[in-house]
Amino acid sequence: VARRRTLEIRTLGELEAAAAALLPEAIRGYVNGGAAEEVTLRENHAAFGRWTLRPRVLEEVRTLDLATKMLGAEVRAPFFIAPTAYQRAVHPDGERGMARAASHVGILAVFSTLSSDSLEAIARAAPSGPRWFQVYLQPKFVDSQALAERAERAGYSALVVTVDTPVLGSRDQQLASGFAMENPVALGNGRNVVSPPRPPGGPGPRFPLEGGSEASWELLRRLRETTTLPLVVKGLLRAEDAQRAVEVGASAVIVSNHGGRQLDRSPASLDALPEIVEAVGDRVEVYVDGGVRRGSDVLVALALGARAVGLGRPPLWALAVDGEAGVGRFLGLLSSELATSLAILGRRSVQEVDRTDVRPAPLGRSTS
Ligand SMILES: Cc1cc2nc3c(=O)[nH]c(=O)nc-3n(C[C@H](O)[C@H](O)[C@H](O)COP(=O)(O)O)c2cc1C
Numbered sequence: 001v002a003r004r005r006t007l008e009i010r011t012l013g014e015l016e017a018a019a020a021a022l023l024p025e026a027i028r029g030y031v032n033g034g035a036a037e038e039v040t041l042r043e044n045h046a047a048f049g050r051w052t053l054r055p056r057v058l059e060e061v062r063t064l065d066l067a068t069k070m071l072g073a074e075v076r077a078p079f080f081i082a083p084t085a086y087q088r089a090v091h092p093d094g095e096r097g098m099a100r101a102a103s104h105v106g107i108l109a110v111f112s113t114l115s116s117d118s119l120e121a122i123a124r125a126a127p128s129g130p131r132w133f134q135v136y137l138q139p140k141f142v143d144s145q146a147l148a149e150r151a152e153r154a155g156y157s158a159l160v161v162t163v164d165t166p167v168l169g170s171r172d173q174q175l176a177s178g179f180a181m182e183n184p185v186a187l188g189n190g191r192n193v194v195s196p197p198r199p200p201g202g203p204g205p206r207f208p209l210e211g212g213s214e215a216s217w218e219l220l221r222r223l224r225e226t227t228t229l230p231l232v233v234k235g236l237l238r239a240e241d242a243q244r245a246v247e248v249g250a251s252a253v254i255v256s257n258h259g260g261r262q263l264d265r266s267p268a269s270l271d272a273l274p275e276i277v278e279a280v281g282d283r284v285e286v287y288v289d290g291g292v293r294r295g296s297d298v299l300v301a302l303a304l305g306a307r308a309v310g311l312g313r314p315p316l317w318a319l320a321v322d323g324e325a326g327v328g329r330f331l332g333l334l335s336s337e338l339a340t341s342l343a344i345l346g347r348r349s350v351q352e353v354d355r356t357d358v359r360p361a362p363l364g365r366s367t368s
Pocket of ligand 1: 030031032044082083084085112113114134162234256257258259260289290291292310311312313314316
């Protein structure tokens with residue numbers, strides 16, 4: 001039954017609806033919720049509606065090329081699976097199913113520190129990758145280093161350090177849904193590995209961040225020096241921070257507000273993309289995630305200077321609906337939408353898409 005439903009799914013919107021119908025309320029709140037009033041969550045989508053694509057006609061588009069390179073690795077399309085925690089909470093295939101589906105079609109998948117399977121088991125499930133490991137800096141720096149070493153040994157080809165989470169955001173929808181932050185499923189990477197701390201509570205003049213991480217630009221530099229893997233800094237929204245990331249040795253940055261789950265009223269990631277591309281785009285690769293739901297969204301982000309875009313919730317919806325097969329279906333859908341849009345835009349290759357392919361939408365146009 002589930003399989004038939006997957007094949008009938010035509011858009012990521014339908015995938016979202018199918019997952020919503022099937023997931024228990026608490027898990028749905030965990031996956032779909034954002035921070036506080038969810039202004040940023042909504043803005044992540046709305047921002048794409050503020051751009052128009054400018055098709056060019058009568059171009060030769062009989063062969064379409066979606067392939068690109070991310071830090072030297074060939075990928076079949078300019079989108080990747082962003083890191084999300086606890087994947088087995090949505091389906092027993094978990095991270096291993098996600099890894100196999102992505103690897104099968106040559107799409108990059110990034111796996112979270114808070115995975116339900118161990119990083120080694122994920123690597124064994126899809127040995128050829130491409131695959132990166134996302135690091136949450138740990139209360140003690142030695143533990144962050146240990147994670148980095150394990151990822152390197154297990155064949156991950158980059159470390160994505162998420163820097164937007166000194167504490168978890170106020171996830172109101174998630175809390176209202178009854179999702180308990182503490183260990184919804186066992187963590188795969190061992191008991192030493194912890195999640196960023198919950199928001200501080202209680203009255204008082206000072207708020208000690210219990211379980212807070214040792215995190216600083218200097219530690220990022222140290223991490224960079226202790227690993228041979230390239231460093232990708234995830235969760236930037238300001239040009240100055242992107243510049244600092246490059247100064248400490250990052251090879252790429254991901255413009256991201258964590259899917260609207262951290263600071264409500266922070267900008268849509270697409271809105272922050274241009275200033276970061278302008279600041280560091282000539283030195284490092286720039287990616288963006290947040291609110292990408294259509295092939296045409298991918299094109300807008302590429303036109304504004306992103307090399308590739310990440311998706312967080314859609315692959316989880318796909319996993320929820322039909323495990324590994326569902327993720328395969330999702331990747332196929334997004335690829336064919338992207339190919340369709342690319343052809344009609346009048347470009348043969350995603351690498352040809354540039355700033356002339358977009359223009360701000362006329363003021364007053366309603367956004368998505
Ligand atoms: C359920 C869920 C769990 C997430 N867990 C992590 C995580 O463990 N590490 C991390 O860096 N980002 C995490 N993120 C953020 C995603 O990597 C990504 O930035 C975001 O989901 C992109 O927005 P989108 O969901 O609109 O595509 C999570 C997002 C969701 C929805």
